[in-house]
Amino acid sequence: MMVILRKELREHWLAFLVLTILTGGLFLLILLGYYTNPNGPGVHEAYRAYLGLSSLVSGLVLSHFLVSKEYSGKTQFFLESLPVGRYQVFAAKWFLGLAVLLAIQLGMFALTSAIALSREPIEMKFVGIALARTAAWLLFTHTCFFAYGLLGRYRLFCVFVVFTGLVAIDNASQLRLFEIGPFGLINPNRFAVERDALPLYDLGITAFWSLGALLISLAMMATREGSLASGLAVKMSYREKVFIAGVMVAVIFSISVLESREKPEPYTLVDAMAVTDDKVQVHMAETGLLNNSAPREFLNWLHAELAGVKDFLDMERLPPVFITVRRDLDPDKYELGYLKGKDGLLARVHYDPESWDREAFLAWLLPILLNKATYGRAALERNHWLLDGFAFFWSQGREEDMESTGPLMLRALYGTPEGITRTDLDQWLRFREQRGKSIAGSVAWSGLALLSRQYGADVLQNLLRRKLGQVPPVDARATVQEYRNALPTVFQELSGVGYDDFLSLWDRELRHHQRRMKESLSALPRLQGAVKLVQLSRDSHALEYKLVEALDDDTRIRFNHTRLAYDSNTITPDDVYSEDMNAGRLATWQRLPQGFRRGTLLAWSFTMRSEILKCDIGTGWQRMEVR
């Protein structure tokens, strides 16, 4: 065995020396970096950073020179012809590698600790704990890299498989794999911080993993008298490289696909009152209102309404609804909460039993809920008007029809001064942005009300079931289904009338009712506003705004504006800023107290409250780019 040791030393002394110089240089650099900017728990933190990097480099170099090179050059056959056993060769190489690694790294550790003991408030106990962590980590990396060297041309692939497997297990389970065992030993939150306890649990796991890696090495060395390791040491061809890379990428994609298919767990709200059954669940967080019967009544009502919607649309179930009360919102503003990896829909509302408009809340909730239940398919632009119309139809307008003079009908007529066209429906998102959600929803409601009256409630129900109530498979089949069952096709199939014929009828009806309610409509103002960019510099602009046509001075007007991201398609209410003032002030240009750089995508609108329509009316959103 000593012969082998001498041979290895003679052969690789230069490599060991260069490795020592390189790692020493790295250590000095990291140390220098630490002392230049000493925002850390101590010099041992610098050593931890060094250890993580250098142990990998050292492991790679040592395994290359002691193992891979021997096998790829086939020189192990010469060693086997010597009067020493294969295991003696293995042991000589293994211990030599470990000795070199420990000599380098523990030397640096000793230097680190000497510096720390002279300058930092540490005790020998802390040094002992850090030493145990370091030694165990080095043993682990050494055994792993030794096995790695024996895996020949598949070593990178094996590392990939093990690492991907660990990541997959870590993601799929609640195990914190990268915080325990060997990774826990050099965890930045512990290595230079833990002063009291020896990490016995992590040391045990590390020892277990090290033993496993050692057994793999021994198995590789022994299988078919070492010819397996020798065979694996041959270089990969281009084709093999690409094939392996392809497999690796496919594995990553497959794991991500599997993860995306995971069924989310239900969300829970603490101290929530709930009304639930198998298909519909509504929860509302306790907010000091438990003694009041109103929230319970509201929840019962909401549950009944949602159960009704589910039955009406013939759906299997609806996502659970969770409501939390937030007093920082206006009563008529609702906010959607984000539930990562959880099933359900979280709504934040300013619930006050005295002023709560439950129908308005339901009209807001329904499209979002149906959209979530159908993975966003209900909100496809070509069907979107059905979704908006249904929300108003169900929450406020089941009893009304187009002959009524209620706010829904007035809104619909206000929103369609030019009647309704196929383009309006096909470009519903733009139409909705121009008219506002309430107005556009009411226009859509008028279409559903006409449909029900003209062709029967069954036709309407079946149409809504087909377009809003079906939960599609989350893949390309849904797209194919959508094209096969496009709205005009389904409409024709169910009603026996062409979609365009229905639109003509709808348009005529709207125009007829506009004549009927001409006086009411003419009393409603139509806002017209203007903005202009004032150049502050070549790249920066200020924005000024005013009303084009005068209104009563005391009328409250809001100027709304928001910045749009290039990849953001819709304007969300929580991103909108407003300036609220009397109309009189808006007769002259007003300036926003902020600058806009060139290229900023902006949207703006003027709105005012209409008590007749019971909603906001305005100019509609205008999009612009600062140039």
Next chain:
Amino acid sequence: MGGLWLKEWHNLRPFWYLVLFLFGADLLFVPLTDFPDQNLLTLQFDLISRNDWIEYSVIIFFTCYALTSGLLVREQDMDTIRFLDALPTSRTRIFIVKLLLAFVVLFSGPLVEALVSLGFHLLSRDSLNHGFHWPLIGAALFLHALQILVFLSVGLVLSFLRRFNWLLTALLVFTYILVHREFPEVEVINPLTLVRPVLEGYTWVIPWDAVKFQSCLAAVLLLSSWYLFQGAGFKISLALDRWRAHWPGRIALGCAGTLAVFGWIGLVGYLIWLEDPDTDDDAEPVYVDWRTHRVFADPYVFHIPANLESRAREMIDAAPEIHNTVRDFFQAESLTEIPVDATAPAGPHTAGLAFGKLIRLNLGALVSLSPAELKQTLGHETTHVYIESLSNRRMSQSFRYTRFLHEGLAEYLEHRFFGHEGDELDGLNLQACLVYQRKELELEDMFDNNRLTARHDANLVYSLGERFVAALVFRYGDRAPGNILRAMARDDAPKDLEGLTLWRDTFRAAGYNFDEVANNFYDLLDRDSERLKERISSIPRVYGSLEEEAGVLIIRPHLEFPFEGEIICRVRQHTDSAVDEYKELKPDEDGLFLVSKQQYPALQYQLGIRDPQTGHPIYQPWQYTTQER
């Protein structure tokens, strides 16, 4: 010639399949896992995505390096160059064919990505996003083509170094990172930033300086690799072998190699040394010439320079009481031996830091702070120590989502138990009220430090965090913070939660209602706003305009209404720039803030005013800029 094309194409075909697979995978996976008609170009086309462009560049880089590592030198290593030499062609032709085909293979990646994205967009576009954004796609493809050319040229030259190729590349990258910290203008040589999407609306701002420089660089490197492929590399190798054959040559080569290594280490060391350790102009210099004394004040062990011990005496005497106050508040078991290191600086604008159980008091703070302020600092940092202990270090492991409460708790205890009254407290509350009243901040921003830092002054965690903890204590009492930290440490805590979801879950596990506390938080802010309404209305919003003149970027502040106080401005390069890389600018005599464009090829600036009463900076949100590049 046709045979040569075919032979090379045959060799590179596996790589082409790989590139198609990597970049065209969406064509396979989107139909399997998503709806193809709900993938708009602006969301799907990863080359223009602010989050994904870097991944694609890295994929291209590795694929390019794997390809070039054998493209030219393999012919020489396998001796197949002799067969090629025997054909009626020249090495120049072989070089051109290899280069062109390698480019085609690699560029097919971005091209396929663009085509796939366009295909999905065709199915998905709606009335709000109807166009195909051809200029964006064109700019992306142009820049990616140039990037591939640069990668190819670098890879081909370095491939002649054989197995040292990767090592040298790693060293170059490492050196670049260090140089970049000190000299940001070197970004012009970085092929990765060439394709960083800098958009003005739907227009990609082409970095023409980088394009020109890197085109020239690619041309030079390609010429070099062509020259080496002609056989120059072999000649160099022979010359080196001749040197190695004799001991003086071996010594000379050894010395040259060692010099190169140490020269590089020296260069890197110099670059690290260049980084200014402390830019705090106000800090007084402190010389640690004196011996360090250890002072025991159960459970603290203070390590203090002997010359400063008397300054710290009042804090040391009060230390046990400070500790017990914090411990009792959390109803925790006493920690033993909390080391307090006051022998070193702790960074600019920092009075103290806590790492696990270790407290580091800034040596400069020991000199400049009053005894009362030192006690507050000790109380603040002790709170951090207990937070870490009670949460079993989970708070620091999820620091991005916990910093708000970490600092909020420390600030709350500092104010409640260790003094801070009147103006000091009002100053802190004023910051919180201003962002609240101006609706500049969402709750989500507070619980995600990355989001907060991207848009706002990261120090808002102190003022807003303190108010949030005050609301928590108001709603659920003094036990609540400790219980929440214990809930954070529970074994069955879900591990991948982020932001508000993490806190909802933790509050729920502790038996508290997060939204109820949020409501109380807003109530508190309303009350504070009412109390401070005069001061709030006296502080104008300040916004800026950017001009460029002779390589100097000029930030001109504009005020909502006239204000006599001090206007402040600081700049950074990117959203993720480290806080110690922020630069505070001083106004010139016209009140303008000037910064060199060369030093800031990318610029974000933040204007603010200094609170006349407390001197606290009150910043507006960060302003992003795009410049002619």
